Amino acid sequence: MHRDPNSVPTMVFDWGSIKWLVSPDGVPGASSTLGEVIINPDRGHDRHEHPESDEILYIIEGEGRQTVGDGPEYPVRAGDAVWIPKGTLHSTFNTGWRPLRILATYTPGGAETALREVPGFVELAPGDHPTWAMIGRETPRG
Template sequence: MAGQFVTAAGTEPERLDWGQLRWMSHPPLTGAEKLTVIDVTLKPGKGHNFHKHPDQEEVIYVVAGTVEQWIDRERRVLSPGDCAFIPADVVHASFNAGSEDAKVIAILGPCVGENGYVSVEMGAEAPWNTLRTP
């Protein structure tokens, strides 16, 4: 497989109620097998609620803004240049803790499923539904 360049202008953003995703590398786009890379923007006060990736490790690297990051039941506030490592099958969540958009790069491996990414939402289940106060 030959390498390739992927530009932000060449990737269509996926808009969600909590922000947007821009798939920078995953099987449908690049043919990747080991790494899925997602450029994520979190709107102020919003975030990706508690979830897990059963067969994937993840690194979340903060590029801009302030992020309230959860790994299991531990909470930290991360700033640009900070990151979190999440082992496979560990519940986690990322929320924008600032008043401007927050930007993170999510890197997951290995690629799993058709899109290189499998997420199981856990936010409605105990204890995850009681850890944050809206």
């Protein structure tokens, strides 16, 4: 089955956005989830866990900081992969100047539905795109 990113909704948060291209809710018979995550510069998401799903992150573009469990925070960049066992607290923060692009998978799929409960969550209809603006920062003068 083919999924065009413009044919699926976009989840929007204060830190970035996610397009779930394959999920049990969106693709009949799918048992896992695959999506593209965009974390905006100088943003990241709070530590959280997925009680019933393992997660794999593959960094497509950009650089950031990652936590997994009780281990130390470490840098991630394009080409890196991160495995997060189910029930393990984790977070990702963009430390670069450009968007941090990540492919994310859940096995089994379905953990993405909990994201609808995150404060400030907005879902854009297929074909609609988020608009980003920097708020609360002074414009540098040169």
